[in-house]
Amino acid sequence: MSLPIYATPLEKAWHYIYRVICAAIFIFLIGPIFVIIPLSFNELPYFTFTPEMLSLDPAGYSTKWYREFFTEDSWQNAVRNSLIIGVFATLISTFLGTLAALGLSRSEMPFKSGFMALLISPMIVPLIISATGMYFFYTRMGISSTHLGVIIAHAALGTPFVVITVTATLVGFDHSLIRAAASLGANPVETFFKVTMPLILPGIVSGALFAFITSFDEVVVVLFVGSVDQRTIPWKMFSGIREEIRPTILAVATLLVCVSILLLTTLELLRRRNERLRGIRAA
């Protein structure tokens, strides 16, 4: 992308204009996320910068919205619900998704693309449709308004991510390793845990992270299938924005941004590890 020395003035001008345009788009992407961080320290219950904040007066800042989040029962309940639902849904979808991905990536698998399309359909169907169908059906089955219902629903929504990431890791998988393990006397279970699993672990973990964040961030299905007892963080935020808008939501939002930064770092490290492992094998 560097400018060649023979570039005409027009090309030079365009080169810089283009960079400015890109910078503006990057600001559009990232700006809104960072604006809420200082706003969450607002002393007053407003969603904007007060004159005190702009003059960097310490009196204009406070951590009371964070205190409210950490002490109020309804928020703490929401955190607990989000974690319970997220963890169990992730366990189910990671287990089932990994198994399915192992089957799908075998060369003998019949109707591969048909199964693939079916298995990732929860990702494609709009959430509002899934939520409506699940609400009708789960009510019929008597599991709506229970944690079990929401966990099952979220597990279903999370499986496509696990299937996709684990299948992607298995693409470069050397199947002669399995045969080698078998020829050395390992049974299939041993082979899986000692040979296959360590190699595809980054795929499984990133799939699990995808599944967890899907559940952790999901609100439509919880709104439909759950009830007051299943109130999660996104539910609280959604109803908070709709009804009484308080800066506590900004504090929660800031904390969630920190969670996503953490998640992004983990995924990036996993990706690098995966690349390194493959590099060694290729060499």
Place this chain on the structure above:
Amino acid sequence: MSKTMDEVMRTADGVPLKVSLHKALVRSRIRALLLVLPLLAFLLVAFLLPIGYMLFRSIDNRIVPSIFPRTAVAIQDWNPAGNWLPGEAAFEALVRDIQQAFKDRTLGRVGRRLNYEKPGMSSLFRKSGRRAARITGPPYKEQVLRIDKRWGDVNTWRLIHRESGALTGAYFLAAVDLTLNDRAEIVRQPEARRIYRTLFSRTLWMSGLITVLCLLLGYPVAYLLATLPLRYSNLLMILVLLPFWTSLLVRTTSWIALLQTEGVLNDLMVFVGLITDDGRLQLIHNKFGTFVAMVHILLPFMILPLYSVMKTISPALTRAARSLGATPFTAFVRVYMPNTYSGVGAGCIMVFILSIGYYITPALVGGRTGTFISNFIALHVGQTLNWGLAAALGSLLLVLVLALYLLYDKIVGIDNMKLG
């Protein structure tokens, strides 16, 4: 010759090799299937059956026949094309059914169901429920006609006759602003009730525009990321991935903080002097708010597939074009761009599919003019309780999305779907 036919290759235990191999293949196929089976069974119960059930709800019409079983049978032989009321037997059945339903507290459901087809039915049934309780013996017809003169209207009976079957297309008709008139002909809804065609077309054109805006903003960024040296592009990639990983509600919240009338952007414009304090702009709870927030939320879904395609295009191609005398512009438009079309297709369909099904963001920042069809599905599920109509609207949306999904499969292939 016949001797060689007998000399097929055999395994150690004497089975022909062909048979043995075939058996092994079948066995490994079954093993692969067994691995997929648990997830398939789980999804069937947790996801596919619910979707199927929703599709069924959109044509399910059991309310009237299940709550009014006697009436449904009694008017079976009545000819709705004629201009006369059904006989005494039908009125007796009606009274029995109303009395039963009144006792079971299910009468309101019948009234509401018929009210979707013909306004005023709900009140007729409420009124009749109270009065019919007092009817003890014949003549039924006379007493029912005294309750309300609408029972003497052939059209009321035609409606009950029409809706006493187990299946109906009425919800789908309602979902496209059509209805059946008294003579069972398909006509347009009265003016005041026509909303869904507008909503469908609004959902489509707004999603289309959101897709175009995402492409316009995403293309330059993806190009920059794909052509910069890796150490810079990896850093800039974080700016794309962080919003991608940040909660949807967080991003929607920040747009509310930025765009509301007392929000950051308006304050800034007042401060700079672009607008006066009482001339603050309404930037949210309208179409504009939906556009801005949705483009922001969906932009990473455009950049990522574009980037992964652009990454594979060799820079030698444009250089070759330049060396053959093309201007930078020509080289870009005629050599580079055609190579990115698969990424453009993938990104556009992805963004469009996600956009037409969006609920949360339009609900929070769309106000009344910026809402999508999904907001009305939610409204009918949660508030008006017209589940049949919600299911019909959902089914139409589902068909649309699946058609686009097939298109996506044609262009990119589902197997090639990547994340992050």
